Amino acid sequence: MKQKIAALAAIFFAPMAALFAKRDLPCKGSPQALLFAIEQVGKKIFNARSGVQRRSQRPMVGSTLMQRRSIMKQLQDKVAIVTGATSGIGQAAARLFAQEGARLIVTGRRGDALDALVAQIQQAGGEALGVAGDIRSEALAERLVALALERFGGLDIAFNNAGMTGESRSVSELPLGQWQAVLDCNLTSAFLGAKYQLPALRSRGAGSIIFTSSFVGHRVGFPGMAAYAASKAALIGLTQVIAAEEGPHGIRANALLPGGTDTPMGRAATNTPEKRAFVENLHALKRLARPEEIARAALFLASDAASFVSGTAMLVEGGVSINRS
Ligand SMILES: NC(=O)c1ccc[n+]([C@@H]2O[C@H](COP(=O)([O-])OP(=O)(O)OC[C@H]3O[C@@H](n4cnc5c(N)ncnc54)[C@H](OP(=O)(O)O)[C@@H]3O)[C@@H](O)[C@H]2O)c1
Numbered sequence: 001m002k003q004k005i006a007a008l009a010a011i012f013f014a015p016m017a018a019l020f021a022k023r024d025l026p027c028k029g030s031p032q033a034l035l036f037a038i039e040q041v042g043k044k045i046f047n048a049r050s051g052v053q054r055r056s057q058r059p060m061v062g063s064t065l066m067q068r069r070s071i072m073k074q075l076q077d078k079v080a081i082v083t084g085a086t087s088g089i090g091q092a093a094a095r096l097f098a099q100e101g102a103r104l105i106v107t108g109r110r111g112d113a114l115d116a117l118v119a120q121i122q123q124a125g126g127e128a129l130g131v132a133g134d135i136r137s138e139a140l141a142e143r144l145v146a147l148a149l150e151r152f153g154g155l156d157i158a159f160n161n162a163g164m165t166g167e168s169r170s171v172s173e174l175p176l177g178q179w180q181a182v183l184d185c186n187l188t189s190a191f192l193g194a195k196y197q198l199p200a201l202r203s204r205g206a207g208s209i210i211f212t213s214s215f216v217g218h219r220v221g222f223p224g225m226a227a228y229a230a231s232k233a234a235l236i237g238l239t240q241v242i243a244a245e246e247g248p249h250g251i252r253a254n255a256l257l258p259g260g261t262d263t264p265m266g267r268a269a270t271n272t273p274e275k276r277a278f279v280e281n282l283h284a285l286k287r288l289a290r291p292e293e294i295a296r297a298a299l300f301l302a303s304d305a306a307s308f309v310s311g312t313a314m315l316v317e318g319g320v321s322i323n324r325s
Contacts, residue, residue: 073101074303079152081105081144083135083193084162086113088263089212092295093159098126100299103152105144107131108162127152135162136184141192145200155200157302160193161212162186163232165265168224179227186231187238194242198251206250208302209242211235213255213313219321220282232257236313243311252310254301259317262288284319 080097084090086108094106098121106128108114114130121128129151133140148155166182169175190211201207213236216222217229235255242253260266260279266288270276280287297316300306315321 073099074299074305075157076101078102078156078302079105079148079154080157080159080302081107081148081155081193081197082159082161083107083144083189084212085117085130086110088265089258089261089291089294089298090159090161091117092291093161093298094128095121096292096295096299097157097159097302098128099124100303102126102157102302104128105131105148105152107133107135107140107144109134135189135193138192141189141196144193145196149200154204155197156204156207158193158197158201158207158209159212159298159302160190160197160210161298162189163212163265165225165228165269169226170224171226174226182227183231183234186228187234190235190238194238198242198246201251202246202249207252208306209246209251209253210298210301211239211253211255212298213239213257215257215259215315215317215320218257218313219315219317239313240311247310252301252306254306254309254311255313256294256298256301257313257315257317258289258294258297259283259315259320260288261291261294263291281325282320282323283317284323284325287318289316289318 075097078101080102082090082094082097082104085094085104085106090106090108091113094104094117098104104121104127106114106117107130109132111130111132114132118128118130129147131140131144131147133143135141145155163186164182166178169178194209197209201209214228214232216225217231217233218236221229239253239255242251246253260270260283270279270288294316297314301309301314
């Protein structure tokens with residue numbers, strides 16, 4: 001017992017004596033100096049005993065902050081619908097969203113491509129559910145949202161990305177049926193998607209809805225693409241109205257405008273060396289985008305990093321609109 005008291009006294013009084021003897025104390029030997037010394041020693045003992053607490057209280061700087069950011073997934077615990085997920089931009093976005101922690105409902109017409117995507121996401125430790133169907137169907141739009149609620153408990157993100165170009169014909173030669181088919185696929189499907197997605201997003205009190213528009217129809221008028229250009233330009237109008245209507249509910253709506261992208265759709269439009277060179281040359285960067293580059297922009301719009309971004313037509317087009325060479 002005596003030994004314990006002696007040890008405690010040594011722990012307490014030795015550093016106090018050292019401090020007390022320090023020259024820079026305000027009034028060496030005064031009661032204030034004694035109190036100051038006791039306080040300092042108390043702090044030292046407390047800090048020594050609670051090393052973990054001290055470490056967590058240190059401000060995060062430099063590499064510590066970067067390390068923590070790098071392990072935080074950008075869409076952790078979010079639920080997302082991605083349309084046009086069987087190929088190109090949608091497929092790249094689905095993979096990236098899953099990698100960033102989102103649980104996904106993915107759709108496209110080709111069931112085999114969907115199965116392959118879902119298997120790939122699951123193998124990588126993600127969660128995804130594929131629903132094959134035609135994006136022009138209202139029943140599909142309703143079902144995708146119902147499944148998000150049923151399987152994953154809600155909806156946070158909708159990436160309405162499916163699209164088609166249609167046959168290349170001048171306006172005077174374009175049959176009404178072909179015009180209508182492109183508008184149904186690119187524009188009416190987006191309206192139908194939003195119609196069912198918005199109430200689900202609203203009930204979360206927040207959300208991000210994204211529409212894939214295009215540089216075509218916004219900055220470039222390509223001959224033979226009237227229906228495509230009209231549908232993509234109209235998506236920007238739809239985006240703006242949704243942003244205005246749903247902003248008070250915490251929902252952000254944005255249009256994403258890719259430049260020429262190296263996907264089956266992009267390759268179909270650049271299927272000769274001459275066409276490829278022409279389209280590449282439209283871009284300041286003199287190349288097509290990789291679908292992953294467009295997917296990263298979709299991730300930004302989907303994530304909290306874009307928490308004050310709404311109603312925009314976001315160009316991700318390699319400088320088409322400023323290029324004059
Ligand atoms: N590639 C470009 O240069 C470029 C540039 C600007 C904007 N965009 C836009 O980016 C989006 C994605 O295009 P992408 O380049 O990734 O083309 P893509 O590789 O051809 O992919 C198109 C996707 O849309 C789906 N889709 C098409 N019609 C559908 C329908 N009726 N019902 C259900 N799904 C349908 C396709 O799925 P299924 O075939 O399985 O049905 C596929 O998953 C489109 O909206 C496109 O207009 C592309």
